[in-house]
Amino acid sequence: MNSQIIFHPFVLPFVLGMAFVLTYCVVGLIRVIAQLPKDDRKKFWRSLVTPKTAWANIRDLFGDCLFHVKIWKRNPVLGYMHSAIAFGWFMIIVIGHIMLFTLKPLQGVEVEGMARTFTNFYYPIFYKFFATETPVFAFLMDFFLLMIISGILIAVVKKIHSKIVGVKRVTKFGFADNMIRFALWTIFPFRLIAEKTNIMAFWWLYSIDLLIFMCMLPFTRYMHIPTEALFILLRHAGIKPSDPRKGYALAQIYSCPSCGLCIDACPMSVNDKNSGNTSAYFMKKLRNGDKEEAQRIAETCMQCGKCVEVCPVSIESCDIKMSQRAAVPYEIHSDHSYLDVISTEAEKSSKVLYFAGCMTQLTPKIMRAMKKIMTAAGEEYQFLDENGGICCGRPMLLSGKTAEAQAMIEKNTELIKQSGTTKLVLSCPICYKVFKEEYHLEGIEIQHHTQYIDELVKSGKLKVNKNDVNYVYHDPCELGRAFGVYDEPREVLENVGNLCKAKSEKELSICCGGSLGSFNLTQKERDEITENSVNDLMFNNPDEIVTACPLCLKTFARKSPVKVKDIAEVVESQIIN
Amino acid sequence: MKENILIIGGGAAGMEAATQLQKMGLTPIIVEKSEQLGGHVAQWDRLFPAFHPAKDVVEKMLNQVKDVKTYLNTEVTDIQRDDNGFHATLSNNEKIDAKAVILATGFDIFKAERKQEYGYGIYNNVMTSVELEKFFRTGHDARINNPKKIGFVHCVGARDVKVCNTYCSKVCCTTALKQACEIKEVFPDAEVYTFYMDLRMFGPGYEDLYLKTQKDFDVKCVRGRVCEVSEDMDGKLVIKAEDTLFGKPLKMTLDVLVLMCAMEKNKSIDAIQQKLGVANNTDGFMQNQDMYLGMNTTAQDGVFVAGACTAPKSLPDTIGEARSVATQVFNYINNK
Amino acid sequence: MIVEGKQKIWADYQKDIPDDHYFYVRSCIRQGFWPASEVTFLDIVRNKLGKDFYENAYHTTCGGIAYHSDSIPQETAMTIIARQFALMKESGYENYVCSCITSFGLYTETLETWHEFPELEAKIRQYLWDSCKKEFAKPKYLAHASDMIYKFRFDIAKQMKFPLVNVKTGKPLKVVEHIGCHYSKMFPSKGFGGAEYPHVLVGMVEAWGGEVVDYPERRQCCGFGFRQYFVQANRGYSESNTHKKFESMEPYEPDLIITNCPGCPYFLDRWQYVIAEQTGKTYGKDGYGIPALTYEEVAGLVMGYDPWDLGLQVHQVAIEPLLEKMGIPYDPKKKYQGLNGKDLGMPQCPMHIKSV
């Protein structure tokens, strides 16, 4: 068509927008990397050249950024929507550039040096205005453009009625987010019309839309498009967020697409009023610099980890919340010097060491069951905290007080090491998490009692009867999602009775509502969560609810229509003497 | 069967017993010493635990006894008994013959002056729970003048060997919390403290009232008995108590102090009670036969008791007893 | 304040005091602290009121100090008391009047104990016989000397020369009354007006033209307490009690304190000096303290006794501002003169509390 023309003013809005967004992203990239703690930065550089992480990077960059595999798995319609837009757009850009180099560009006009670079910049974007393409490319370009538009159509439907595409709640957006979304939706229809009709106004509209989109991009959720790539690299480098607003966390904040999948997943959302406390909003508050609200949400979160589990971008919102908690200047200067004088009655031996934990002290049935199980299995054991012990330190860590928790961790470590044991059995998943992650107990195997009982049953040390009670198993967050201990308890239960399924299982199980993670939830709000979780467990009308956490046990017992038991209690009742 | 039943006392117990007896076909006769029926309840504004207007209850009861023969401003001055029953002489010189007598003489309010250390009758701004109730009813009391700090003292004249009343007066705790809420309703900016020894919230909805008191009305409950009250230069009250939970003596200035006065036995009936041969129990109230199955009967055949004349009782307790005494009397008359 | 309410209580706490013929026993402490008080008392009741007050030369301490500081057992104290009563009986009297509040409390306690535990009375009867060979007897009436002044307060008022009135303003003096704890706090019925609103001193003040101030810490003990005072390290506790009272009465600007106990006027007087030395604070006007007087001294003043004959110079707090308020003439030169007219020398002046 206009094969002699190599420039038209309508490309300027696009060029401006592109220049802006590129500059912004480069500056942002440098900033994030500069904010990383020194060690993390080293880790990052090293990960880029380590083959294993490099491969993972490539896999996830394509899988997550372009094809949105995770969303496909969860919801194919949404998966298609995302990959149609992302992959289609990517392909249009790629093919455009291929055309730039394979076809004879800019017929009849020779452009050299800087000018050439400049033209390359916008040429693939508006190529139809400047050049005639071959049929193969023309088909590919039209195909991907239509693919994008099909994705946008789904997005429009989702916006109008999200339930059609299987989403109950979506994030509520402000003006900027709505505006950029509108720009995004219109870019490709404008391009299609411009290409097919060559009406100048649509070329202008197309270019201006691009300008709007790119200029607003850094200030809206669409920033996740460029940031996610960086986030994937940082994540694979094995970095943890140390500050809720800087470095790695910053990359995560901007990677959050505010898709709102975590809103439905969050147990707190059972009450609509609380859906504002979910991770999507937390990230938004962080992005907007609303520290007070971010802190409030961080402290309301139960740290059940379900939002992380469902996040299509794998944003570690729980970790960021923890670093947000740690950022608050509580004047709690713990003085745990009294711990010094505490000693253990446990003698030095290699017997199994059982640590019930403080919460288990409130559920003596679990302790009794464990004692009976260990005796029946002929295990020699010592009970570390039969007369009360020291807190494991996890609750203190949950309040963001790492140093304060250390005093308890050290004392417990000392007591455990003194005993000379090689196997530590815990009844409380809260303890389990902190023992696994923060304690340095080299040479000591740490097991939760679900794993321990499973081992005893499998090894034949513990003989159990099978009865015909239908059990449903609730995965405690700090055992299931945190460590993937899903199979052991289920196998144990299958040995003693019939296991039936809950509506949401394993990584999707719903927190009981009793979590120590939340500071702010009122009893009433917790009750709502518990009721919802119980309903989910009661999906297949089990006879009993079984869990493996004293806190879940106590919480469910308040609201459950059927008996709630700890797995140890269930096994205890089925022991063959 | 139109036998006369003499009911001494026209309060809640007397009225309710009369209502039931009349329905059973007997002829109750109420002798009330004051000028109106209704007893102490008629002096009350609202009832715990749900702030129900006392007037409603009293009016309903009055309506039920409007056909019952009633003597007001009248006392029984003498009573004799022979094989035909009881023969009472009233203060208006009338004579009544009856087959059975129900003592429904209720209670008196402990005279707060007897706890001299609280300065009732000495310091201007010390008042009793009864007077506060009157304030709620009438909206006027010279002592209550936009107070900023108000204190309630529980167990005044109860659980106190120094005034020879070792019993618990049962309703004062709940009344105190009810009144604390009510005074907060009138003066939302006031700070309200209650000084208690135990909070005995024994009935349905009472514990909810307690929670409401704390949660909605921000009433502060201090566990400790006020030991002395004095007046400062501005006429405010300086009180001392031990905050027993905190383990420290406590001193504070109040604008108004309300004494939760206990129930005491109504002694104006002592002479008649003696003539009827009904003894007192160790708390000084009338002795019934036993506290389980014989709570309405006395050692004397044909002499019955109902309501707070045997022990401090709440209004529902009293009404329950009044209904129960009616059955007892009915059976007594029928089995004669 | 509702005066009628108090009057009602006062009416409830009255006790019988015979009109004449009393056996008088002195107070160990008062003789040392306020030597003129008992002399003045006897002069007033014998010479001004014409009553028969008999003193027996052989009477001793009641044992109260030793008893309250846990030095002697109750039986010993009771035997000493029984001997005093026996002396009364031997002297032909049956109305026992003591000058000391501690004694009054202990006598009351003893008589009540004997009443409740007759076997103890029998035991003491035996002890008395074994130790002194005296016949056991109990008084018909027991009274404190302040009860006598209370009883005769209107007779004294008739002879009054200087009422408790500020001659410059014509207004009644503001008087803080402070009764000894053992006067009626242990046995309210044994004191005029009971324990909460005692009338014994109030009656005197009102009869003599003064105005009583009722302040929040009126009931507070002066802080004497034998156990506290005897141990130096504990004296701060004693002082703190007095301090609390003064802090509470200060806003009322009292002109004087009237007391009926041996210890109270002493501590209310001397602690003012100590508090002033320690904190620099004084409670009277213009850097003076508030005079704390015995009821005999007050009676003496209103009846026109010479202040120095009343022994007012032994008070730490300067008495002169009060004398001037009441318009009582005094000779400043005679303040530190002995009975023989010889100059005893002026004591060293304290740092903070003003002395004339």
Add this chain to the structure above:
Amino acid sequence: MDFGFCLSPSSHVKMDSVDLTTFNRLKETNPDINTCIACGSCTATCTAGNFTEMSFRRLLLMLQRGKEDEAKKMIQRCMLCGKCTLVCPRGINIRKILLDITR
């Protein structure tokens, strides 16, 4: 002058001059704070109370009786384990209050 003794400070809680700023601040975010019935469950179950004088019941009173410094000192003993919150019959969010005091 040294008399060998001195005035002892009054042991009274002077309710007229107690500074309730902290308590009132807590009340705004934790209205349940008023509903304590002083049953002592929190103290009985307290993991730190097993070894120290830590008692939330008393701590709450300290704040209401003007002993904020003592209260803050006591908090230092707390391990934040949350058992107190679990056993409170009035459902008071004790752990949150403890954290809020130090904020």
